[in-house]
Amino acid sequence: MTRITGIRTLDVRAPTSITLAGSDAVHQDPDYSGAYAILETDGPHQGVGMTFTIGRGNDLCCAAIEALAPLVAGRPLAEVVGDGAGFWRRLTNDGQLRWLGPEKGVIHLATAAIVNAVWDLWAKEESKPLWRLVADLTPQQFVDAVDFRYLTDVLDRDRALDLLQAQVPGREARIAELERDGYPAYLTSAGWLGYSEQTVRERCRAAIAEGWTAFKTKVGIDVASDVRRCEVMREEIGDLPLMADANQVWEVPEAIEWMRHLEPFDLRWIEEPTSPDDVLGHAAIRRAVAPVGVATGEHAANRVVFKQLLAAEAIDYCQVDACRLGGVNEVLAVLLLAANAGVPVCPHAGGFGLCEFVRHLSAIDYVCVSGSLEDRTTEFADHLHEHFVDPAVVRGGRYLLPELPGYSADLWPASIDALTYPTGSVWR
Amino acid sequence: MTRITGIRTLDVRAPTSITLAGSDAVHQDPDYSGAYAILETDGPHQGVGMTFTIGRGNDLCCAAIEALAPLVAGRPLAEVVGDGAGFWRRLTNDGQLRWLGPEKGVIHLATAAIVNAVWDLWAKEESKPLWRLVADLTPQQFVDAVDFRYLTDVLDRDRALDLLQAQVPGREARIAELERDGYPAYLTSAGWLGYSEQTVRERCRAAIAEGWTAFKTKVGIDVASDVRRCEVMREEIGDLPLMADANQVWEVPEAIEWMRHLEPFDLRWIEEPTSPDDVLGHAAIRRAVAPVGVATGEHAANRVVFKQLLAAEAIDYCQVDACRLGGVNEVLAVLLLAANAGVPVCPHAGGFGLCEFVRHLSAIDYVCVSGSLEDRTTEFADHLHEHFVDPAVVRGGRYLLPELPGYSADLWPASIDALTYPTGSVWR
Numbered sequence: 001m002t003r004i005t006g007i008r009t010l011d012v013r014a015p016t017s018i019t020l021a022g023s024d025a026v027h028q029d030p031d032y033s034g035a036y037a038i039l040e041t042d043g044p045h046q047g048v049g050m051t052f053t054i055g056r057g058n059d060l061c062c063a064a065i066e067a068l069a070p071l072v073a074g075r076p077l078a079e080v081v082g083d084g085a086g087f088w089r090r091l092t093n094d095g096q097l098r099w100l101g102p103e104k105g106v107i108h109l110a111t112a113a114i115v116n117a118v119w120d121l122w123a124k125e126e127s128k129p130l131w132r133l134v135a136d137l138t139p140q141q142f143v144d145a146v147d148f149r150y151l152t153d154v155l156d157r158d159r160a161l162d163l164l165q166a167q168v169p170g171r172e173a174r175i176a177e178l179e180r181d182g183y184p185a186y187l188t189s190a191g192w193l194g195y196s197e198q199t200v201r202e203r204c205r206a207a208i209a210e211g212w213t214a215f216k217t218k219v220g221i222d223v224a225s226d227v228r229r230c231e232v233m234r235e236e237i238g239d240l241p242l243m244a245d246a247n248q249v250w251e252v253p254e255a256i257e258w259m260r261h262l263e264p265f266d267l268r269w270i271e272e273p274t275s276p277d278d279v280l281g282h283a284a285i286r287r288a289v290a291p292v293g294v295a296t297g298e299h300a301a302n303r304v305v306f307k308q309l310l311a312a313e314a315i316d317y318c319q320v321d322a323c324r325l326g327g328v329n330e331v332l333a334v335l336l337l338a339a340n341a342g343v344p345v346c347p348h349a350g351g352f353g354l355c356e357f358v359r360h361l362s363a364i365d366y367v368c369v370s371g372s373l374e375d376r377t378t379e380f381a382d383h384l385h386e387h388f389v390d391p392a393v394v395r396g397g398r399y400l401l402p403e404l405p406g407y408s409a410d411l412w413p414a415s416i417d418a419l420t421y422p423t424g425s426v427w428r
Numbered sequence: 429m430t431r432i433t434g435i436r437t438l439d440v441r442a443p444t445s446i447t448l449a450g451s452d453a454v455h456q457d458p459d460y461s462g463a464y465a466i467l468e469t470d471g472p473h474q475g476v477g478m479t480f481t482i483g484r485g486n487d488l489c490c491a492a493i494e495a496l497a498p499l500v501a502g503r504p505l506a507e508v509v510g511d512g513a514g515f516w517r518r519l520t521n522d523g524q525l526r527w528l529g530p531e532k533g534v535i536h537l538a539t540a541a542i543v544n545a546v547w548d549l550w551a552k553e554e555s556k557p558l559w560r561l562v563a564d565l566t567p568q569q570f571v572d573a574v575d576f577r578y579l580t581d582v583l584d585r586d587r588a589l590d591l592l593q594a595q596v597p598g599r600e601a602r603i604a605e606l607e608r609d610g611y612p613a614y615l616t617s618a619g620w621l622g623y624s625e626q627t628v629r630e631r632c633r634a635a636i637a638e639g640w641t642a643f644k645t646k647v648g649i650d651v652a653s654d655v656r657r658c659e660v661m662r663e664e665i666g667d668l669p670l671m672a673d674a675n676q677v678w679e680v681p682e683a684i685e686w687m688r689h690l691e692p693f694d695l696r697w698i699e700e701p702t703s704p705d706d707v708l709g710h711a712a713i714r715r716a717v718a719p720v721g722v723a724t725g726e727h728a729a730n731r732v733v734f735k736q737l738l739a740a741e742a743i744d745y746c747q748v749d750a751c752r753l754g755g756v757n758e759v760l761a762v763l764l765l766a767a768n769a770g771v772p773v774c775p776h777a778g779g780f781g782l783c784e785f786v787r788h789l790s791a792i793d794y795v796c797v798s799g800s801l802e803d804r805t806t807e808f809a810d811h812l813h814e815h816f817v818d819p820a821v822v823r824g825g826r827y828l829l830p831e832l833p834g835y836s837a838d839l840w841p842a843s844i845d846a847l848t849y850p851t852g853s854v855w856r
Contacts, residue, residue, distance in 0.1 A: 028523050055524035060492055060534060067485055095456050096483035102676070102704070104729060105533010106488060150703040153680035153712070248530070252581035275578040276530070277732040279707060280739055284581070301532060301729075304705040311708055 002043035002077040002125060007069040007114070009062040010036035012411065012419040013055055014352060014384055015426055020194025021383050022054070022350070025220035025249040028194070030054035032352040032384060033421070035061035036409070037113035039072070039121055047121025048409045051113040051323040052351040057106070058421065064110030067097060072114055081122045084145030088115065088329040092147075104301035108326050115327025116357070120407035130328070130407040131363035135171060139164035142368065146333045150304045154311060160336045167371045174367045182398030183362045184214070184373060186243065188350050189381035190233070191217030197232055204236035211396035214241040214377050216271070220249035223261050230265040241377070245271040248299070252281040256288040269293035269317050276300055282314035295319050298348035302326065303333045310341040317375075319348040322357035328407075331361055335369045345370065350381035355392035356408040359399040387415035430471035430505040430553060435497040435542070437490035438464035440839065440847040441483055442780060442812055443854055448622025449811050450482070450779070453648035453677040456622070458482035460780040460812060461849070463489030464837070465541035467549055469505070475549025476837045479541040479751040480779045485534070486849065492538030495525060500542055509550045512573030516543065516757040520575075532729035536754050543755025544785070548835035558756070558835040559791035563599060567592035570796065574761045578732045582739060588764045595799045602795045610826030611790045612642070612801060614671065616778050617809035618661070619645030625660055632664035639824035642669040642805050644699070648677035651689050658693040669805070673699040676727070680709040684716040697721035697745055704728055710742035723747050726776035730754065731761045738769040745803075747776040750785035756835070759789055763797045773798065778809035783820035784836040787827040815843035 016022050017029035035058050039047030051061055071091055072080070080087045091111055092103055100107040123133045134142070143160050190203035204215065215237050219226040226244075233242055244267050250258060255273035262270075270292055274281045276299030286294040297319030300306055309315045318338040325331050338345045345365050347358035362378045370376075378399060385391035389410040393400045402408055411419075418425045444450050445457035463486050467475030479489055499519055500508070508515045519539055520531055528535040551561045562570070571588050618631035632643065643665050647654040654672075661670055672695050678686060683701035690698075698720055702709045704727030714722040725747030728734055737743045746766040753759050766773045773793050775786035790806045798804075806827060813819035817838040821828045830836055839847075846853045 026521070026523070027527065030524060030527075053524075054527045056522065057492075057495055057525045057528045057535065060488060060495060060528060063491055064485075064488055064534070067488060093454070094484065095454070096458060096481075097485045099455065099458075099482045100485045100488060100534050100537065101532075102727065104705070105535060106492070106528050107485065107533060109528065150679065150706060150709070152682075153709060251578065254580075275732045277532070277730065278578060278736065280736050281578070281581060281732075299530065302705065304703045304709075308706065308708050 002041050004039050004047070004072055004075050004077060004080070005042055006040045006073050007065065008038040008040060009065045010038060010416065011058050011062050011421045012036065012416065013058060013421040013427070014419055016383070017055070021189065021192060023192050023194035024218045024245065024247040025193060026247040027054055033058040034352050035065065035109070035113055037065045037117045039117045041077070041121065043125070045121055045124040047117040047124070049113045049115065049117025049120055049327070049407065050353050050409045051109040052354055053109070054351070060106050061109050061113065064106045065113050068110055068114055077121060077125065080118055084329055085147045088147050088326065089149065091115065092326055103326065108301065109323060111326040112323045115329055116322070116407055116409065119328040120409060124406045127405045129360065129402045129405060131360040131367070131401065134364045135175060135367045139168065142332065145329050146336065147329065148333070151307055151333065151337065154307055155337055155340050159340065163336060163339055164368060167368055170371065171367050174371065178363055178366065178401050182395060182400045183359060183366065184377045185380045185394055185397055185399050186214035186216055186241065186377045187212045187382070188216045188379055189383060190215055191229065193218040193221065197228070200229065200232055201236055204233060208237065213397045216243040216245055216379070218247065219244045219262070220246040223258060227261055230262060234265055241268045243267060243269045243271060243295070246273050248272045248275060250274050252278070252284055255285045259289045259292060267292045269295040271295040271319070272299070279305065279308045279312050279314050282309060283312040286314055286316065293317055295346065297321060298324060300324065303330050303337065306334045306337055310337055310343055315343060317346045318343050319346055320361065321348045322354055322361060335365050339370045344375045346376055347378050349379040352384050353388070353409055355380055355385065356388050356390065359392055359402055360407060362399065363401055387411050387419065430469050432467050432475070432500055432503050432505060432508070433470055434468045434501050435493065436466040436468060437493050438466060438844065439486050439490050439849045440464065440844065441486055441849040441855070442847055444811070445483070449617065449620060451620050451622035452646045452673065452675040453621060454675040455482055461486040462780050463493065463537070463541055465493045465545045467500070467545045469549065471553070473549055473552040475545035475552070477541045477543065477545025477548055477755070477835065478781050478837045479537040480782055481537070482779070488534050489537050489541065492534045493541050496538055496542055505549060505553065508546055512757055513575045516575050516754065517577065519543065520754055531754065536729065537751060539754040540751045543757055544750070544835055544837065547756040548837060552834045555833045557788065557830045557833060559788040559795070559829065562792045563603060563795045567596065570760065573757050574764065575757065576761070579735055579761065579765065582735055583765055583768050587768065591764060591767055592796060595796055598799065599795050602799065606791055606794065606829050610823060610828050611787060611794065612805045613808045613822055613825055613827050614642035614644055614669065614805045615640045615810070616644045616807055617811060618643055619657065621646040621649065625656070628657065628660055629664055632661060636665065641825045644671040644673055644807070646675065647672045647690070648674040651686060655689055658690060662693055669696045671695060671697045671699060671723070674701050676700045676703060678702050680706070680712055683713045687717045687720060695720045697723040699723040699747070700727070707733065707736045707740050707742055710737060711740040714742055714744065721745055723774065725749060726752060728752065731758050731765065734762045734765055738765055738771055743771060745774045746771050747774055748789065749776045750782055750789060763793050767798045772803045774804055775806050777807040780812050781816070781837060783808055783813065784816050784818065787820055787830055788835060790827070791829055815839050815847065
């Protein structure tokens with residue numbers, strides 16, 4: 001019986017601010033980074049989990065992982081995964097540490113790293129990729145991993161069981177479909193805000209040639225340049241789906257006004273039009289900009305925020321984040337909330353490691369929870385994958401299902417040597 | 429011209445978990461703590477600011493203060509306070525650090541410590557207590573300190589100026605009134621959840637003898653013991669105002685059901701009945717439990733959450749926290765939002781340092797913003813004040829106005845020696 005004997009942390013950062021990959025209206029010089037929680041065990045495997053940041057402060061997440069470590073170290077894995085909801089509740093409700101959130105900010109990002117590491121370890125012990133581990137759970141086992149606290153006015157355990165039970169028939173057929181066709185994806189990395197018009201054109205053309213069928217651009221600094229960028233992208237991609245991402249830059253009335261200028265471009269969604277905390281603001285924007293959809297989630301702090309975004313009919317697309325939420329357990333909760341509300345889940349990705357994680361999450365959503373690919377598409381950006389032992393692979397604009405055991409956070413030793421902050425070779 | 433030359437941090441913790449002072453349904457063994465930001469200057473004063481935590485993780489807030497320090501160190505004080513909103517925006521919108529929030533959790537608590545230290549330094553330079561410094565600002569100067577980002581759909585600068593302008597007449601009369609009578613307060617420390625019935629009775633009697641006229645009890649672990657506790661308190665305090673605080677322990681439907689059992693006790697408000705992120709849940713509870721009011725705010729992450737609590741008519745009492753919000757600048761924003769909505773501000777206090785701070789904030793609210801004492805009362809708990817150079821003083825159930833220059837975070841050297849974690853005498 002494997003026991004978690006301790007937790008190590010690892011602070012890795014990629015110097016993406018040099019190329020402006022990842023740049024947007026609010027984050028103009030990100031260094032895409034991972035704060036790692038590495039569960040040491042007395043068995044053959046380590047559990048490797050990560051949370052994503054964009055540079056400075058990654059060390060704070062590592063320190064927070066260390067602060068949470070006593071709640072995990074010494075425990076048998078079977079005990080932790082046998083009571084997933086209880087474990088998650090203990091981690092997020094330490095009588096003193098919870099004051100730092102609760103369930104938000106640095107302490108919740110650190111929770112994500114640890115929780116993701118637990119699932120990685122469990123999947124490795126079962127010799128399955130994470131998505132397969134979850135697909136093989138019974139509906140009962142699935143809900144046992146979910147803490148329904150603060151959700152029961154909308155979704156309780158029984159309702160969740162009904163939702164999951166309804167998707168049991170056809171699970172194997174959907175897995176076979178994903179193994180054959182992959183999961184639909186869209187490309188963000190043609191339209192980073194720091195790129196020139198020429199770069200955008202070249203990247204769109206290369207992407208079309210690779211088989212991409214959906215695209216996203218960054219907007220929000222200047223109306224005229226947004227209009228021009230949308231024109232350029234429409235010229236290059238024709239009438240393929242085009243989304244836009246404002247990264248929280250607008251006031252509520254400003255978002256509504258700005259989107260009038262982008263009406264000609266038939267955008268599928270506007271993403272993060274305002275403060276990620278502003279549920280009611282998103283609802284007001286959604287009412288005003290229809291038929292353009294509203295998408296948000298990468299900064300939605302926890303399942304309670306998603307509960308409200310869905311209850312207020314504030315979003316058309318639910319963008320769960322593998323690391324902003326408190327790891328797999330809370331992601332499962334939000335997948336259930338979204339299915340319950342009939343809103344498609346289109347995970348946020350693009351950051352360091354996120355593409356590696358979301359292919360698992362989208363597969364879980366399709367196979368176990370929603371049973372639908374309609375109006376679903378998962379973000380992809382084409383950088384930093386070379387650092388991962390089990391990198392995200394896209395063919396013809398669709399994510400291939402990962403096959404290696406675990407949750408895909410493992411880095412190559414050479415990448416650890418290069419990216420470790422501040423001692424790695426790229427930082428020296 | 430004073431320049432901020434650097435920032436030191438200080439991690440102080442009081443071992444309150446030994447006596448259960450501060451215990452509630454969710455935080456059962458708090459060690460009330462302060463993460464200090466100390467602004468070193470080339471002038472005669474230091475700026476001393478603090479954020480409040482309940483023990484473990486206080487070091488994470490100190491580390492986050494250090495992460496933010498480069499945004500402050502080296503700046504002239506006049507430049508920082510001359511563009512208060514701009515300074516606050518820079519601190520909360522560092523292109524990389526903002527990912528850790530934005531504006532929530534550890535990084536926002538750290539922001540509070542630094543921002544509070546800036547105001548302390550400014551007030552010391554002006555030889556005024558903070559409340560007087562703010563009361564002496566023109567409405568124009570007041571709004572210059574407020575970042576209206578994400579608020580303008582409800583409250584913009586012009587509307588805020590109108591609100592402040594309307595309160596200019598009578599400011600000196602209200603100051604004279606507060607100097608004579610103090611500001612109305614209520615007592616929490618008779619009803620900590622860890623106290624026995626006998627202790628509660630004794631503390632209520634002592635408080636009545638001291639002139640207290642309003643009380644709060646903790647609830648939420650067990651209906652029968654809550655009913656008993658309310659009975660005991662009603663027996664002791666008669667028909668004086670009694671509030672109850674559930675500290676986030678309930679589901680939305682559970683809160684509504686539980687409050688039925690407390691109907692006989694004519695509670696003035698139920699505080700934090702559920703998740704602090706659940707704006708819509710608070711609104712549902714408020715509709716169901718009226719005429720009992722709903723109060724919340726000590727865990728409301730930022731002004732955007734307050735904007736929504738007010739817009740959704742989810743609260744009857746707005747409980748700003750001096751340290752959960754990003755310091756004085758954001759508190760001023762929330763005072764304006766509450767006045768704009770006609771909702772009374774009843775600040776959260778009781779924790780280490782919080783009583784020292786809120787007497788300034790309530791005075792500012794009355795003198796400059798709301799102009800009303802109706803239905804207002806500010807929390808007080810009777811412990812830990814001995815550590816502060818300028819401790820909160822209550823007479824006859826009312827806070828006296830502080831008179832020493834600054835924002836009252838300064839500790840006695842002996843208290844620093846005793847409480848510094850982990851090297852101080854109480855921790856060795």
